[in-house]
Amino acid sequence: AEKLGCPNVVSRGDVVADCSYVGAGYGVPREDTIEAIRMFAELEGILLDPVYSGKGAAGLIDYCRKGNFKKGERVVFLHTGGSAALFGYDAVFAEGNQALMVD
Numbered sequence: 103a104e105k106l107g108c109p110n111v112v113s114r115g116d117v118v119a120d121c122s123y124v125g126a127g128y129g130v131p132r133e134d135t136i137e138a139i140r141m142f143a144e145l146e147g148i149l150l151d152p153v154y155s156g157k158g159a160a161g162l163i164d165y166c167r168k169g170n171f172k173k174g175e176r177v178v179f180l181h182t183g184g185s186a187a188l189f190g191y192d193a194v195f196a197e198g199n200q201a202l203m204v205d
Contacts, residue, residue, distance in 0.1 A: 120161055128153065131153075131191065132157070132160065135156040136194060136195070138159035138162075138163055139159070148181065152188065152191050152194065159179065162179050
């Protein structure tokens with residue numbers, strides 16, 4: 103926030119780091135990760151990777167579905183890049199294929 107010219111807008115208490123959506127491990131996408139990747143691509147044209155951003159987006163979507171945010175509340179999702187990694191998972195995104203997905 104400081105680098106963007108708005109210091110003190112975000113406090114440490116505002117930041118949530120939840121590892122509940124990591125799944126079986128590094129580079130192993132869960133079913134909700136694949137859903138999030140598809141949703142962001144189809145609805146927003148944003149490419150996410152199945153290693154980091156896809157898992158984070160799955161968590162964000164789950165938080166929304168659970169009603170964890172109040173109406174009008176601002177939520178920031180940081181896309182950390184890595185969309186190039188998406189192309190190493192062709193088999194996961196093949197229609198009807200469940201390869202590599204672990205819940």
